[in-house]
Amino acid sequence: MSKARTDIEAVEAANTALYDALERGDLDLLSAHWLPDDISVVHPGWPVLSGRAEVMRSYALIMASTDYIQFFLTDVEVSVMGDTALVTCTENILSGGPAEADGSAGPLVGGLVVATNIFRRTEDGTWKVWSHHGSPVLIDRDDDEDGEPEADSDFGPGVP
């Protein structure tokens, strides 16, 4: 097994671990998967949040308002250059709101998000998140032969 192959497997595992921590709603575990500083995050539809304090506060907010969330990752692609890895993937999200007054489970909703996750290899060889950018998929991908998606406008619907 080549080194590159091992790197890609290690990055895939780090990427999976990131979403596992989100599914568990474990902020400490999630925090441990990120670099100590110079990090940034864009949640779907949100502005850029920079720095560890702001990034972790946003995840605390998301976890506090999410009773249940599950990520089915598809289209995972990994590109490693030196000590940096770029992962793109589709997050097929199933999430649930707070329980109903009668104690039954809250409504489940699905969503489609694409993410670009940047990892750095740290001194102990583990891969940590440097940046996460997630955005909603608002257009359909054509099934025609060229596979080119059709946008409502140049930069997607609602955006010029």
Next chain:
Amino acid sequence: MSKARTDIEAVEAANTALYDALERGDLDLLSAHWLPDDISVVHPGWPVLSGRAEVMRSYALIMASTDYIQFFLTDVEVSVMGDTALVTCTENILSGGPAEADGSAGPLVGGLVVATNIFRRTEDGTWKVWSHHGSPVLIDRDDDEDGEPEADSDFGPGVP
């Protein structure tokens, strides 16, 4: 001037040059700013597009349907680690559609997009784009003291 300072300035210049090429509608110039392969792009609301052919075809499509586009970049933040640079910025976009039948300019529309742009230092010392991820800003940033944006839901409006 420290080396880090120089790196950041070089990356800022590469980032500006990327948007200049888009404003000019010059696909060859734009193409020259990207790494030769393993690249990916997410346009606002679009799925992930991977590989040089697919990425460049998407820009050709955007340029073909855009008569006028101007980017006012704000909140530009650069983080350099080794031979990789991570840039986040807000794209304040002013764009125009095709001219009217009477020859007058088409309608101008504005849009707000946040971008995460990843650059790699190449062998000749120039910085080339590895990945661009742009997404629409769909929520307002609070002006209150904690600066935390408010989402319609956990992952932004329309996304669970």
